[in-house]
Amino acid sequence: MHDAAGVSLKGMVPLVLHRIVRGQTEVWEDVSEEQFRRMLDFIGERWAVFRPGGSGRDPRWMLTFDDGYLSDYDIVFPLLVERNIQATFFLITDKIGAPGYLDWAQIKEMRRHGMCFGSHSRSHRRMNTIPLAEAREEFAVSKTVIEDKLGEQVAVFSYPYGECSAQLHRAGFDVGYRYLCSSAHGIAGASGTVPRNSINSGLDWNGIERVMDPSAGTRLRWHLEDLVKHVIKGALGRERYMKWRNKAFHG
């Protein structure tokens, strides 16, 4: 089932964003339109998507958007088209057409302009908390739904909340995905499991620049942060961890 003509991701800096907002950011995951425009200026022609041949010149950054928010169409899409940049959008198939989310007409229009679409599961449940059979269904049903609507293979999946495991990776590849994206920090390697670096409202422009162009020191800090996050999450439990994160990094 694996697509033979892959994309070389080695050395890329994959970025994950959620909602882009005009004016004040509301939640930790929001990024302002102003900061997003600066990111696009920084990227220039050096972008790539998860599709063979889908890249600008000397590609370095992969812009990805989780959840399929309406801002993907209203704010992001026109800015990308204007600059001839392509990005990857991960859809929660149960949410397509719901208020605040993309609908199929918008998705198809974006696809016609070269945007890449992947699955972000069917229902956005935490996949390592549900039985493996249900996780398989999340992988498989969402893939089929998007493939039927867009008439092309869906090769890439991003885990809700970034929560994954070796067992889930096996199931995801087994279902036919070529790339499985987490929210771990890092630079992409040659494997099909892809880290993604979060851009969020906790970062000012200098912080965003450090994520986009990470020094050796930044990479070491990422490694330590991921370790600490893992430990804090384990100690607080997921719900309390999310509350702590919102408080610690926002306002």
Ligand SMILES: [Zn+2]
């Ligand atoms: Zn999500």
